Amino acid sequence: MPDMKVIPNEFSFNAAISACEKGGQWQLALSILNSMPDMRVIPDEISYNAAISACEKGGRWQLALDLLSSMADMRVIPDEISYNAAISACEKGGQWQLALGLLSSMADMRLIPNKISYSATISACDKGGQWQLALGLLSSMPDMRVTPNEISFSAAISACEKGGPWHLALGLLSSMPDLTVIPDEISYSAAIGACEKGGQWQLALGLLSSMTDMRVIPDEISHNAAISAFEQGGQWQLALGLLSSMPEMRAIPDEISYSAAISACEKRGQWQLALGLLSRMPDMSVSPNEISYSAALSACEKGGQWQLALGLLSSMTAVCLRTLLLRLCSCSPTP
Structure with a gap:
């Protein structure tokens, strides 16, 4: 039989671009998209959406926006998926102004923003420190007939944690069940973090204990936020108790957990x-960092233990030099 020449069509190209997107190969996704006209195959919205999403996952928000704007040149009409991927790309790139602009421009394209559109934009405002805008977007969702979900709420609570009043974060968390939205560990962690920054260690403790009542398992982030709250409130016993109980909750302590507990003791x-916590860290497969050493060093200084402080300073210098060398090696181009 003669060889059958298989001609690629839009389905095969789209499948290839989608595979690149899932594999994090944004360069290859763009290359395939750009090669389609040469093969006399016209890209459609599926082609562009997968390529924009690949750029989003690769942290290339500029390329994602370029692709979105070039769709009209190819007579391809962007849809909600196109805009959501571009907004998510801006969110990952910390471009909250661009995310807001894309969200507002969807109406001009006769597109209705959905939960993904709003959640990504709220998250962009959170990363940009724009907690007022984040709250405004969340409150406007019902007017647009879009019901907020746990992602929307978590992003808004996180925005309040970073810049807004702590009581607003708690208010958002408590309002979630009224909208039949179940808080998850991300929602609780952000609210606990808001309590920590507001100096409300009692409320942080209450939130952490209430997670199990809501059948939400606290993770490392939840524990770390609570330990930091205890540290801010001078509750070193609670900080140590929570640190020691983490393995029972299947939460593995990390350098943040230990650093906060050491600082509480300091x-x-x-x-x-x-010093005991600092020396225990390697046994727990946790490498002490500059923050851990600095807190232990300050504790020795306050306790008048200058000899121990000198020893720690020497160890800290070695750790810092080792870290610096590793960073330099990782940045060096491979031959």
């Missing part, structure tokens, strides 16, 4: 406990 002059 603030109350518990230099022996601070």
Whole structure:
């Protein structure tokens, strides 16, 4: 039989671009998209959406916007998926102004924003420190007949945690069940973080304990936020107790957990406990960092343990030099 020459069509191209998008190969996705006209295959909205999403996952928000704007030149009409991928790309790139612009321009394209559109834009405002805008977007969703979900709420709570009043974060968390939205560990972690920044360690403790009542399992982020709240409130006993209980909750302590607990001990002059935590970190497969050493060093200084402080300073210098060398090696081009 003669060889059958298979001619690629839009379905095969779209499948290839989608595979690149899922594999994080944004360069290859763009290359395939750009090669389609040469093969006499016209890209459609599916082709562009997959390519924009590939750029979004690769952190290339400029390319994602370029693709979105070039769709009209190819007589391809963007849809909600196109805009959502572009907004998500702007969100990952910290471009909250562009995300807001894309959201507002959807109406000009006769497109209705959905939960993904709003959640990504709220998250962009959160990353940009625009907590007022984040709250405004969340409150406007019902007017647009879009019901907020846990992602929308979590992003807004996180925005309040970073810049807004702590009581607004708690208000958002408590209002979620009224809209039949179940808070998850991300929602609780952000609210606990807001309490930590507001100096409300009692409320942070209450939120952490209420998670199990809501059948939400606290993770490392939840525990770390609570330990930091205890540290800010000078509650070193609670900080140590929570640190030791983390493995029972299947939450693995990391350098943030230990650094916050060491700092809690440092603030109350518990230099022996601070040193004990620092020395325990390698046994728990956690490498002490500059923050851990600095807190332990300060604890020794407050306790008048200058000899121990000198020893820690020497160890800290070695760790910093090692970290710097590793960073330099990772940045060096491979031959």
